[in-house]
Amino acid sequence: MIRLENITTEDFNALSFRIRGGSVYKVVTNSDYENRKLLNVILGLQRPEHGRVFLFDEEVYVLSEKELNRLFSRVGTVLKDGGLISNLKVWENIVLPAWYHTGKKPEDMEEKAIQKFKEAGIEISYLKELMGRLPGPLPFHEKKIIGLVRAMLMEPELMIYDSICEGLSPEMSDRLTKMTMDFHSEKSGRTSVYVTFDEQSVKNVKADTTLNL
Amino acid sequence: MTTTAQKIGRNIINAFKYLEGYYELLCYSIRNISLLRRAPIRSVFYKQIYFTGIEALSKVAAIGILIGIVIITQIVNLVGSNAVLTGKILIWTVVRELGPLFAAIIIIARSGTAISSELGSMKVNRETDSLRIMGINPFDYLIVPRVAGITVSVFILAFYFQVMAIAGGLAFTSIFMELPFLQHLKGIFSALRIFEVVVSLLKSLVFGLLISIVSCYQGFSVKSSITEIPQAATRAVMQSLFLVFIFDGIITLISFA
Numbered sequence: 001m002i003r004l005e006n007i008t009t010e011d012f013n014a015l016s017f018r019i020r021g022g023s024v025y026k027v028v029t030n031s032d033y034e035n036r037k038l039l040n041v042i043l044g045l046q047r048p049e050h051g052r053v054f055l056f057d058e059e060v061y062v063l064s065e066k067e068l069n070r071l072f073s074r075v076g077t078v079l080k081d082g083g084l085i086s087n088l089k090v091w092e093n094i095v096l097p098a099w100y101h102t103g104k105k106p107e108d109m110e111e112k113a114i115q116k117f118k119e120a121g122i123e124i125s126y127l128k129e130l131m132g133r134l135p136g137p138l139p140f141h142e143k144k145i146i147g148l149v150r151a152m153l154m155e156p157e158l159m160i161y162d163s164i165c166e167g168l169s170p171e172m173s174d175r176l177t178k179m180t181m182d183f184h185s186e187k188s189g190r191t192s193v194y195v196t197f198d199e200q201s202v203k204n205v206k207a208d209t210t211l212n213l
Numbered sequence: 214m215t216t217t218a219q220k221i222g223r224n225i226i227n228a229f230k231y232l233e234g235y236y237e238l239l240c241y242s243i244r245n246i247s248l249l250r251r252a253p254i255r256s257v258f259y260k261q262i263y264f265t266g267i268e269a270l271s272k273v274a275a276i277g278i279l280i281g282i283v284i285i286t287q288i289v290n291l292v293g294s295n296a297v298l299t300g301k302i303l304i305w306t307v308v309r310e311l312g313p314l315f316a317a318i319i320i321i322a323r324s325g326t327a328i329s330s331e332l333g334s335m336k337v338n339r340e341t342d343s344l345r346i347m348g349i350n351p352f353d354y355l356i357v358p359r360v361a362g363i364t365v366s367v368f369i370l371a372f373y374f375q376v377m378a379i380a381g382g383l384a385f386t387s388i389f390m391e392l393p394f395l396q397h398l399k400g401i402f403s404a405l406r407i408f409e410v411v412v413s414l415l416k417s418l419v420f421g422l423l424i425s426i427v428s429c430y431q432g433f434s435v436k437s438s439i440t441e442i443p444q445a446a447t448r449a450v451m452q453s454l455f456l457v458f459i460f461d462g463i464i465t466l467i468s469f470a
Binding site for chain 2: 043044045065066068069070071072073074075077079083084085086087096097099100101103154
């Protein structure tokens with residue numbers, strides 16, 4: 001599913017690992033900075049000096065822009081801060097990737113989105129207000145939840161969680177862990193990768209393999 | 214002496230780099246204009262028309278009417294109540310020149326800075342990276358609909374400016390100078406040729422493309438520092454103005470010289 005071969009950058013020296021499809025992985029880095037750099041390399045944002053990166057057995061850094069877009073439409077990434085688009089309202093943020101890639105109408109995604117927000121512990125009475133807001137002033141955990149729901153609506157084969165539970169209350173952390181684990185089991189063959197530098201924060205994630213960098 | 218020469222040389226090289234970048238962005242936008250068929254991109258296009266075009270209508274109308282009053286007052290002082298001559302001068306000034314030029318200047322001041330700052334801050338906040346990892350090309354989603362939206366807005370606003378300037382000017386003279394409104398309107402229509410309207414619309418189309426390309430390019434040129442955003446906005450305004458005046462001169466020379 002993900003394969004890194006001899007990746008050398010300013011921050012990594014001949015880094016290699018392989019993540020197999022259908023499993024749950026924890027990738028534990030040494031710092032938040034290293035987290036970001038690793039994700040940049042995997043997600044096609046920073047070309048390594050040496051080495052190759054494969055996603056779904058396709059080499060990321062030789063693909064054209066169009067092929068990359070097709071490839072990443074199969075990946076759901078939940079960034080640490082949600083990775084939301086500041087000039088789009090919350091609802092527009094949530095439906096954007098699914099609307100863009102599948103052509104599904106936003107109103108058809110409403111029911112599923114509400115269900116996911118319920119699972120994340122967001123009050124239904126607050127949801128309507130939340131959907132019409134711009135993401136900038138929202139609290140950290142809400143941005144994270146919005147990013148998570150957005151990725152889930154895409155029904156991706158590969159989910160990558162960047163520090164998903166860091167900085168959250170234990171209750172919220174448990175809720176998100178359960179949500180992501182349930183989501184993993186919803187579709188056979190789905191791969192879930194938890195990238196974090198704080199292993200404790202994902203202690204409740206039942207991973208098949210833990211990779212320590 | 215060497216330093217001055219070096220500075221001039223560097224500026225010329227930079228200018229060519231910018232022009233090359235603008236040309237590439239223009240070609241990319243034209244090549245991918247069919248992306249507007251996709252609903253999420255079309256929604257950005259509509260929003261851009263709303264923010265750049267519709268929200269500017271009242272300001273363009275107010276400036277158009279004021280300019281129309283100033284020009285027609287000067288014309289009447291110069292030629293008296295000669296309706297045909299008044300119409301001709303009004304067309305020479307408003308339709309041929311001021312309509313597209315003022316609409317472009319208003320859009321540069323209002324939207325050029327906004328777009329370059331918005332795109333610049335999206336780059337700094339790594340929102341363009343967020344789009345990439347969702348499999349959305351930021352050029353397709355952010356640039357193409359903005360270029361199309363701004364161009365359409367400038368095109369329509371220029372025409373609107375001309376109508377407001379002429380109507381406002383004529384209304385003012387008919388109320389305060391007791392000159393017959395309909396007679397002057399007839400004078401304008403008799404002096405108006407389709408060629409002048411076409412050149413005026415062509416100018417606004419070119420200005421719209423220039424403003425949108427320069428603003429988007431400068432916004433996207435921001436890398437990672439927040440201090441680059443105001444610099445990009447300033448460059449967007451100055452270079453848009455400069456290019457608009459250059460192309461205005463070129464089109465006027467080719468069409469009317």
